Structure formats: C-alpha cells, structure tokens
Amino acid sequence: MIEFHHRQSAHCESGVTSNLLYFYGVDCSEALAFGIGDGLFFGYLPFIRVNKLPLTTFRCSVGTIFNKVSKRLGVTVRRKKFRSPAKAMDELDKKLDQGIPVGCQTGAYWLPYFPPAFRFHFNMHNLVVLGREGSDYIISDPVFDDLVRCHRSDLIKARFAKGALAPKGAMYYLEHVPDSPDIQQAVATGITSVSKIMLKTPVPFLGVRGINFLANRLAGWPKKLGAENAALHLGQLIRMQEEIGTGGGGFRFIYAAFLQEAAAVLEKQELARLSNQMTLTGDKWRGFATLGARVCKGRAKDEDVYDRLADMLRECAQQETAIYRELGEIAAL
Amino acid sequence: MKIDEVPQDNGMIADHGHEICYAVDENGRYRLVPSLGWEAKNIVNDQAWEVISSEAEKMYTLAKKGKVSPLAYYQVKHQMDLTLLAKYVSLPRWRVRRHMKPAVFHKLPTRILQKYCSVFGISMDELLNLPESFSHQQVKNRLT
Numbered sequence: 018m019i020e021f022h023h024r025q026s027a028h029c030e031s032g033v034t035s036n037l038l039y040f041y042g043v044d045c046s047e048a049l050a051f052g053i054g055d056g057l058f059f060g061y062l063p064f065i066r067v068n069k070l071p072l073t074t075f076r077c078s079v080g081t082i083f084n085k086v087s088k089r090l091g092v093t094v095r096r097k098k099f100r101s102p103a104k105a106m107d108e109l110d111k112k113l114d115q116g117i118p119v120g121c122q123t124g125a126y127w128l129p130y131f132p133p134a135f136r137f138h139f140n141m142h143n144l145v146v147l148g149r150e151g152s153d154y155i156i157s158d159p160v161f162d163d164l165v166r167c168h169r170s171d172l173i174k175a176r177f178a179k180g181a182l183a184p185k186g187a188m189y190y191l192e193h194v195p196d197s198p199d200i201q202q203a204v205a206t207g208i209t210s211v212s213k214i215m216l217k218t219p220v221p222f223l224g225v226r227g228i229n230f231l232a233n234r235l236a237g238w239p240k241k242l243g244a245e246n247a248a249l250h251l252g253q254l255i256r257m258q259e260e261i262g263t264g265g266g267g268f269r270f271i272y273a274a275f276l277q278e279a280a281a282v283l284e285k286q287e288l289a290r291l292s293n294q295m296t297l298t299g300d301k302w303r304g305f306a307t308l309g310a311r312v313c314k315g316r317a318k319d320e321d322v323y324d325r326l327a328d329m330l331r332e333c334a335q336q337e338t339a340i341y342r343e344l345g346e347i348a349a350l
Numbered sequence: 351m352k353i354d355e356v357p358q359d360n361g362m363i364a365d366h367g368h369e370i371c372y373a374v375d376e377n378g379r380y381r382l383v384p385s386l387g388w389e390a391k392n393i394v395n396d397q398a399w400e401v402i403s404s405e406a407e408k409m410y411t412l413a414k415k416g417k418v419s420p421l422a423y424y425q426v427k428h429q430m431d432l433t434l435l436a437k438y439v440s441l442p443r444w445r446v447r448r449h450m451k452p453a454v455f456h457k458l459p460t461r462i463l464q465k466y467c468s469v470f471g472i473s474m475d476e477l478l479n480l481p482e483s484f485s486h487q488q489v490k491n492r493l494t
Contacts, residue, residue, distance in 0.1 A: 025368075025370055025382070025384075026370055026382070027369070027370040027371065027372060027382070047382075048372070048380070068398070068401070068429075126429075130366075131366075132362060132363045132365075132366040133490060134361075134362040134363070134395060134399065134490065135362065135363070137429065138429055138430070138434065160369060160370070161366075161367055162367035162368055162384070163367070179434060179437035179438050180433075180434045180437060183437075248397070249397070249401065252393075252394040252397040252398065253394075253398070255390065255391070255394045256391070256394050256395065256398060259388065259390065259391050259394075260391070261363075261369050262369075264370060264371055264372040265351055265371045265372055265373070266351070270351060270371070270372035270373070270380075271372045273372070273380065274372050274380035277379070277380050292380075293378070296351070296374060299351065300351060303351065306390045306391075307390050309390070309394075310389070310390035310391075310393040310394055313393055313394055313397050314393050
C-alpha cells in the first residue's frame, strides 16, 4: 500500500486537497487549502430543493476548492470520468499499482463505513483510495479518524451513484507538483476573490446579501408555511450549516483558521485581527443554530422567535460585510 | 469557539469516531479538535429522520393493505423519489411508476425484480414480502 499520511479534517474536499498535496511534499493545511480555494461562500437557493426543502450553502460549489488550489499553486491534475464501472475500476487499480494515490468523487449513501445517520443521497463526497487488499480497498476518507476499508462492490456503487451531480466514476490524481509553489500569491488571490464574491455577486440571494435575503424570508416562514413546516425549513438550514464537514459555524471557523495562517504567510497582522472577528461571527452562527434547534424541538415557542432568529442572521451579515471589506483592501496592497 | 466549548454530545456518530471542529486554544491559536457531536445537530438530524421514517411507515401500511406494491415502501425507505429510482434501475419513470401497483409488480419477470434487489441490497424474498412489522429504528439503521 502507498505510504500516505492520513490527516483527519473537517471537510472532505479541502481535506483531500491538503492530504494529496502533503503526499507530494507541499505542506498545505486544510484551512490553507480551504482559503486558497475560495471555499467560503453563502447562497440561499429556494428554487433548488433538497428533500423538498430549500437549499442553503455555506461553501462554494463542489470541485472549486480542489480546482482553484491546484491552479493557484501550479499543480497539474489529471481527471477522468467513465461510463463503464469495469473500466473505472481497472483504471483505479492501474494507478494504485503505480503507487499513485487517487482521489474519487463518490455518493455518500453507498459507503458502508458511514454512520447510518449520515447516509443521505449526497453525491459530492471526496476520498482518496490508497490500495487494495483482495476485494477490499483501503481508503483515506478525510472526515474519518483513521483509514477505512470498503468492499469493491460498495465502492463501485458509490462511484456510480445516480441522481443530482452524479459522479460518473470521476477520479483524479496529481501529475506534477512544483517544488516550491508560490503560496503567498495564492493566499492573496484567495482572499481577494472571496471578498469579491461575498460582497459583489450581483444577485440578491448570494453572498452577504443572500444572508439578509434569507433573514427576511425566515422571518415570514411561520406565517407562510405554518409552524410545523417552518420548523422543517429551519432544521434543514441548520443541518446545512453544521452537518459533518463544516468545522463549525458554517465554515466560518475554518476560514478564521485560514486567516490566522494567512497573517503569518503574508506577514500582515491585520489579518490576525480579522481572524478574531471571523471567529466571533462563527460564534454568532453557532448561537443561531442553538436557538434554531430549540425551536425545532418545540422548546422555544414564543411568537417572535423567528424574528429573533432573523435578527441574528442580519447581525452575521453585518459583521461579515465589515470583514470582507477590510479583507479586500488588505489583500490588494 | 474555544477548545473547552467544543461540544461532546454523543448521538449521531456513536461508535464511528469523531468529527473535526476548529477551535481556538488559550493563546488564541486555531486547533483541530475532535468532537463527538453536538446536541443542536442531533435535534435537527433526528427531525430529518423523523420525516423519512414516518413517510416509510405510511407506505408500509399502504403496502400491507395491498394498495401499493412493496417497492413503494423500499423506495421511500431508501430516500429515493421516482426519478432517482428509475435512474438506478435504468428504466423509464413511467414503468417504475407502474411497478408501484401490486397487480403489475407481482407479475414482473425475475430479470426486472433482480434490478430492484441489487439497488436496495436485499434478497428476492425480502423484495416480494414486506418485513413482518415496522419500526422507525428499521429505517434509521438500514444497511447495517
């Protein structure tokens, strides 16, 4: 089996990116990968439904982190999709025999080592396959404590999961990694880019405007949807924010960790201060989840509780706006 | 979030290890801290499962009465809608919809039934006959 340093991480894509780079001698932490890859985002997309409930996202679209990090660090990536499961597995085996760790996009529903409570039809889970022992594959799944094993037939099912964003057996591996990639430049680009996306995306449901948009909608839920359905909407929102793989606070803490590292990389102390502010915003998001979960459980029934929740979101939006403004200015220098 | 604020409320990931939270230590440095889970998350996850299992219970009752085929129960149990199930068995949606009718379902050739068996990971016997009783735990702990 390939000698691979498995480091558990909060989020699958940034974890895979960081671990693969580490294998090739680039020590890029998960937080750094997340920040360089424009991981942070916000979008409230009521016209896209997951389990009949609106989609809220706290991160960029899947694949962006890996793509942007490899582009910004000058890494060459080879990616393949397949029609035939047999060919997809052959190609995987071939690469493993050559000693190359291979990233795979999979559906989480079919991975047997997932806790049953987390098995949903989510097709954008990333993991690294390291080797094969008989009919078992050895996998570094970044959101798990240790290496895991998965039977070949389960891995086939997972790689060929169907439905929205079907992986179609997608696999990828690094072909060339530069000896000393320009991390400073990559970090600065990542910061500018996130500040721009969060402040200037010209639609009302994305970026910080999206947080305010959601706040206004959320305040109207109990009237519009009735208490029960409003609680389901709220529950889904909190799951998106805190579900396994965010590091807490809808990725705000992991981004704060990135800013802290960025302060050292770019030697800009202002970034450390902004990291602290981002931590406070993350705490506010956590507070939102705590109160929201109480509502879902039926423990907080007072009439204005949704207004209070909406106000908490508006405060998050306000704090984040200030942070992204400063980030844009600092990184431009 | 400070390290001592990282929640350790066991629930959803029992026996499956930890998940990572980002939290600051006493010097304000960010650290990766393992967490057993968080009560707020347990609540909303339970809520989501409640919806799935009560949907499954509804289908189970209907299937027991012979109003729909067992397929309808297994579909809901596996959180699939018609479109997704049709994709998994590579059949057009209208055919899968017809298979929800008990009269049609019980005349299906083995070849087609086999497809459903392999998607749901169950035996032919399980597919044709519903489990004897229904419990919400059955849905939550599927495939284990």
